[in-house]
Amino acid sequence: MSYDALSERLSVAFDSEDAGGESDESGVRVVSLPDGSVDYFYSVEDPQGRRLDTPAAFGRRLTDGEATFPLTPTDTQPGGQATNAAMQIHELGERATLVGHLDHPVFDEFGFETYSMGTPATINVLEFGDGDVLLPEPGPTADWTIAALDAVVDWPDLIRADAFCCVNWVSVRGLTDVFDRLASDPPETNSFPIIVDPGAIGVPDETAVEAFFRTLAETDAVGPLDVVCSVNPTEFDRVAAVLDVDGDRSHLDRLAAARTALGVHSVVIHGPEAARAATPDGVVSVDMLETATTKRTTGAGDRFSGALACALARGWSTELALALANACAAHFVATAETATPGALRAALADHGRR
Template sequence: MAYADLLARLRAGLDPVTVGAFPDGSVDDYYRLRDGATTVASREAFATAITAGRDSFQLAHVRTEAGGQAVNAARQAAALGDDVTLIGHLDHPAFDADFGFETASMGAPARVRVCLFDADDVMFVEESADLSAWTFADLRTVLAEPVADFLERDALCCTNWASTPGLGDAMHEIAARDPDGGVFCVDPGPLTTAGARNLLDALRPLGDAYEVVVSVNEDEASRLAAATDGGASEDPTAAGTLDAVRSAAGATGVVVHGTAAAVAATPAGRTAVPTLDVSRALTETGAGDRFSAALARSLADGWEWDLAVAAGNACASHYVTGAGTATPATLADHVATHRPT
């Protein structure tokens, strides 16, 4: 069983790998939505109130934190003991605290307002002009190390395609440099079908330089499936569907982190690892980024796919419980408590 093997690995100690994360960043404000004295606890309740004619709600601030997909991924890899460099959009006082790993900023972050619901949060995003205008040259300019060294880290977490129009050209430039790359894990964020098609086109050239891994949720997997020759599928995790996405991307693997299980299409076939049964605390926002980081660093360390997927599941669920970003010790306790019997 993957979780038993994961627990043994965690207790034996992890071998550090080198990880790079880029290019986004955001300042995340979390709110509860109130209708008078009543907390609006679900999307359905919100929709019902809107449909009934309610046109005014109150936002009760809960907390503000430095976030973004690349930031969350970097935090997770660093917490697991890896050598991390984050190149993001971090020009805001929220990012002034010492992360404990190397960072460099390419401009102002996005501003995200997260409306907390019991089951599925909603995000309202104020885009960053710096991120919208980002190019690979911005990354080269701020790097403290040679660009080849960054591109040849054991794992790269490339995030937020949806908010970064320059990533397509950047991927082509990276591929043209022909680095001796490791794992290139892409967590694209919310996709349109057109965006999914462009992403698949941009990923294909990277396959000659990296083990390309696409890490998505079920909705994003559906968008990618719709962009392939096979078209949309009722089950985005079906073997044929994921294989079609993997082929269209020229990827080594495609992983869908779903509610009940994470499913991967790999060179050895389809593998599925059930998620850990945990109770949600404040939010699930950021859990998928931690999944991708754990997946990428585990594959870079030479782990088998089912074990790497289990590590992703475990880090995501650890965060969902409100326990924060997992370290090897806290993750081992978490797996021991919640693994399937």
């Protein structure tokens, strides 16, 4: 029933067939921060020029001693978790504000509000049929500070938004200061969702992760702030390990236990099979929409985060919010395009005919 309800809601929530920033007056404003990258996509070939379709095939060739793999450039895109989320927010017809490292011509065509803090990172993406391999180059965001943010954008204006989408703490450790600022100077509203996708938290040391988790709990404890930690299944396993959540429990029990241990409003797992959320009202699960093709996986989780922020900012139920986020992620995986309301309605109509 989740997707039937979503289809009905999409028919009345947005004015135009393809909103693209033209939402109705009830639309929301979502701030997305703090990163930015230029993503260079490549297909990977063997020495005979045959494309390798899976990371496993690539790995086997490496194990067998092959050392030369020609790369064919396939695309160049604006990237970064915050950028991807902001594009989804905008395409849903909401008012997106992106703050990140955006000093590159690839970011010039955005039709929404942006504030650049400097040079973006460079991400090299090896595209395979069942998943991508990311090769990031050292970027400028490791030294990200709240002072640098204040230099380019007015904080009181930012917190007049309806929600924040805060991503990629792993690469931008200074993001912790944003939560401290929100706690000390919160928005004047009854409810303010903060979607937090920390990134691949298996990389940092456990002490840093624990300190970050404490900051999230302290932020959630303040007034209207509702922290929603959104992770993929691999990242959730790392969260559960740091929180010492028993691995022998069922998926839903582990999720609920992680939310309690983390001390935030909600914990969400988004994956290829389903999206699940532990909230103050219990655990909700929404199956992922099936996709006939896989065009691109890098950035799908960020579209999930952006859509989730929009839905929660609009006051939608958790189940409906997960359905919207799933639909946006699935559409991107199948098409490599950011979903508009019209595209979602078409996809949901096709889903209903199956």
